Structures are given as structure tokens and as C-alpha cells.
Amino acid sequence: MKFSDMAERQILKAKAEGQLDNLKGAGKPLDLSGDGSADAIGFRIMAEAGALPREIQLRKAVAEQTKAMREAPDEATRKVEMKKLADLQLRLDIEQESRRRFLGS
Numbered sequence: 001m002k003f004s005d006m007a008e009r010q011i012l013k014a015k016a017e018g019q020l021d022n023l024k025g026a027g028k029p030l031d032l033s034g035d036g037s038a039d040a041i042g043f044r045i046m047a048e049a050g051a052l053p054r055e056i057q058l059r060k061a062v063a064e065q066t067k068a069m070r071e072a073p074d075e076a077t078r079k080v081e082m083k084k085l086a087d088l089q090l091r092l093d094i095e096q097e098s099r100r101r102f103l104g105s
Contacts, residue, residue, distance in 0.1 A: 024048065039099075055099060058092040 014020050046053055065088050069081035 039103075055092065055095045058088060058095055062088045062092055 011020075020026075043053060043056060047056070062085065065081065065085040069078060069085050072078035072081050
């Protein structure tokens with residue numbers, strides 16, 4: 001079964017269960033301002049619904065960990081924070097590569 005068929009089934013199921021009723025912006029055209037890419041639009045819609053993709057969560061975590069590493073009081077603490085940052089960055093890279101492969105872009 002193709003992904004588009006599975007997605008269509010999920011949409012129809014959600015519609016039948018009333019999960020798509022009374023959504024913010026229902027019946028209005030998408031706001032294509034800003035980046036305008038399909039990824040950006042999808043991420044924005046998910047964020048407005050309160051569901052952040054794992055990739056965005058990891059980007060935030062990387063930014064926070066970078067700040068923690070820079071603010072480390074000594075070299076030993078900085079090394080520990082660097083290891084945490086490297087792990088988060090690796091996870092983010094994996095997540096981004098997975099998305100690229102899945103979407104074929």
C-alpha cells in the first residue's frame with residue numbers, strides 16, 4: 001500500500017470520528033508566507049496544534065545544550081556538556097536524514 005493511500009485512510013478515519021471538526025483555520029486557505037516549503041508549512045501546522053515533530057524538539061535541545069556548554073564553569077564540566085551536545089547533534093542529524101530519505105528530497 002502506498003503512503004498516500006495510508007495517509008488518505010487516516011484522514012478519512014479522523015474525519016469520520018470528528019477529529020477534524022472545529023480546527024483553527026478550517027475552510028480557509030493555508031498561509032504560505034515565510035518559507036513556504038511543504039516542510040515549513042507542515043511544521044507550522046503541527047506547532048499550532050501543539051504537536052512538535054521530533055526534529056524540532058531536537059533542534060531546541062541542541063540550542064539549549066550549546067548554551068549550557070558555553071556557560072560551563074570549568075573545563076571538566078564543559079567536556080561533559082560537549083558529550084551531551086554531540087549526542088543530541090547526532091540524533092538530530094539522524095532525524096533529518098530519515099526525513100530526507102522518506103520524502104525523497
